[in-house]
Amino acid sequence: MSRRAPDAAPVDDGRGASGATGGEAPLLEVTDLVTHFSTPRGVVRAVDGVSLSLRRGETLGVVGESGSGKTVLSRSIMGLLPKHNVIRRGSVRFDGREIGDADSEEMRGLWGTQIAMVFQDPMTSLNPVMKIGRQITEPLLHHLDITKKYARDLALSLLSSVGIPEPERRLGQYPHEMSGGMRQRVMIAIAIACGPKLLLADEPTTALDVTVQAQILDLLQKEQQERYMAMILVTHDLGVVAGRADSIAVMYAGRVVEVAPTRTLFAAMRMPYTEALMRSIPRIAEPSHTRLKAIHGRPPELIDPPPGCRFAPRCEYVQDRCWKEEPPLIPGDEPGHSYRCWFPVGTPEGEAARERNRAAGSAAPANAPEAPAAPAAGAVAGA
Amino acid sequence: MPEQSPSPTGSPPRPPSESGGGVAATPEVVPATDAAGPSPPDSVPEAEAAGHGRGLGVMAWVAIGWLVLVVLLAILAPLLPIPDPVNDIDTNAFLASPSSGHLLGTTSDGHDVLSMVIFGARASLIIGVGSILAGFLVGGFLGILSGYFKGRIGGVIGSVLDIFLAFPNLVLALAIVSFMGQSIRNIVIALAIVSAPVLARIARASTLTWSEREFVLAARAQGARHARIMWREILPNVLPAMFSIALLGIAVVIVAEGGLAILGVGVKPPTPSWGNVINDGRSDLADAPWITLAPSAAIFFTVLALNYLGDVVRARFDVRESAL
Secondary structure, three states: OOHHHHHHHHHHHHHOOOOOOOOOOOOOEEEEEEEEEOOOEEEEEEEEEEEEOOOOOOOOHHHHEOOOOHHHHHHHHHOOOOOOEEEEEEEEEEEEEEEEOOOOHHHOOOEEOOOOEEEEHHHHOOOOOOOHHHHHHHHHHHHOOOHHHHHHHHHHHHHHHHHOOHHHHHHHHHHHOHHHHHHHHHHHHHHHHOOOEEEEEEEEOOOHHHHHHHHHHHHHHHHHHHOOEEEEEEOOOHHHOOOOOOOOEEEEEEEEEEHHHHHHHHHHHHHHHHHHHHHHHOOOOOOOOOOOOOOOOOOOOOOOOOOOOHHHHHOOOOOHHHHOOOOOOEEOOOOOOOOOOOOOOOOHHHHHHHHHHHHHHHHHHOOOOOOOOOHHEEEEEEE | OOOOOOOOOOOOOOEEEEEEEEHOOOOHHHHHHHHHHOHHHHHHHHHHOOOOOOOOHHHHHHHHHHHHHHHHHHHHHHHHOOOOOOOOOOOOOOOOOOOOOOOOOOOOOOOOOHHHHHHHHHHHHHHHHHHHHHHHHHHHHHHHHHHHOOOHHHHHHHHHHHHHHOOOHHHHHHHHHHHHHHHHHHHHHHHHHHHHHHHHHHHHHHHHHOOOOOOHHHHHHHHHHOHHHHHHHHHHOOOOHHHHHHHHHHHHHHHHHHHHOOOOOOOOOOOOOOOHHHHHHHHOOOOOOOHHHHHHHHHHHHHHHHHHHHHHHHHHHHHHHHHH
């Protein structure tokens, strides 16, 4: 029942994130961003009131499972949404400028030179019939007033910067002649070519081999630091952002449910969803064949989500209140930490709530997942 | 323009090299180029060894050979030691059967059939290639436009194309030619109007799938304009599909020219075309079948060659796409 209005206020607390740059104004400030899609079945609330802020030189990790709205969020920030059947509200301030309502003509001035994006699948994000060299030099020539020769030199240095051996030879190759990791390196080279201030990386390693993932992430981090960019690293893997992001926003069903500086999030998470995500990471120390602690159930439908906390149907801590009232973003103890939970993890109330549920025969997890709709909610609450 | 032959450098078969060609990459130039720079598949052993090279096969080379022969004969017709098909009349031989003087016999007017078939290739090829080229440019443009802008622009263009596709092709062509007059130029225009919607359809369908690819979004995210995306990102990917259909289209149009000639609205008689030579010989079919047979055979083999090559092109690019 709590609408978006209360969410906006605590957001400003989010800026205390452990960035190296103290007093600088945020480069990107997203306030109450809403992105809905009208479909024949109803309005899909893909992003529903998200607020973030990010300074130059900082990395923000956006974590969430499939369908939590993280990809839509990144495209919405960038203004790369389909024209039709999209409802977009809220404010996106970039470098002191409001771009929340900018049309694509206006955005084109920012794309590539100010904001750039690395896509998920390097197999499809390069044009199969264009040589690598052309794909890198094209935006350079388009945006910067330089000669072809100079663009080629830039492309060469970009390729070596992203760790591609024999850049001379690679310039003349087609994407199909390169491996997935190489292609992603090329994508990164293209994205950083025109010196953007903000880099959005949308699950940059999901399509890659595990052995290559770390290399690509290290590369992104290196470029981000060298070029003093702000970076949003979207992923479904907490492990990916753990060592690399300054702060982390956990998304669930179109909302940010917890945001905190990375260390705080790992040390003192408050949101049960974050805890559940954390527990679902396999650990090397555990004996083999240990069952992973998966989160049962599925994320809710983004069309017409039930009232109350959206994680309630899957939550171990769920109480009556959770089914009825959606918690606002509540500021935590640490600066920059806020979460949406009535019975936060690690607090006496939370522990009490979990104990109650355990005593009641783990009522919530057993009953709720198959019927997350409101009537079922009542039933569980009554138990 | 798209390269047909495996490149001699030993690198794998390339997608059409986009260099400057763009839409101007015309299907009809292919036989000529292959004649100009023949690189038979067996001359690139490294490519084969690398496992990338895929030879075109004997039949494809026979087909290319035939088309090259036809094109060369058509171009060089005035230089060949053959009688002029219009002015030279052998008054000693009306409806003569094939002999050493007239390899394919003569018509009832004393014209040399071989010479008429060779000169007729000019009209037929100009019509076949010209109308498909025009249809390729117009259809490709409209198709990519309507496939890329799926909204109102796409809807309007799509409806107009559907209306044109709903007409029976030959009737539409016949109507246009009778209305505009029986010149080669008008026949080209008529057949271009008939073929453009078909090619537009292919371009549209292909564009619809390619424009969903992430590299198109990536190009947008780099600040590329729509025109640039269509030209640089989508067009080179759409060309192979259009190219293979265009080859088949040339074959269809050559046959259609024959149909128009028999319906009496083909190329005006003194100028020979394969169609009107067939029409010419129709009345004497019982006495002098060679008059009709020679141009029919020319059409038959040319169409066969084009169809076969169209299939080869399609197969090659299909494999490449699925391997991506």
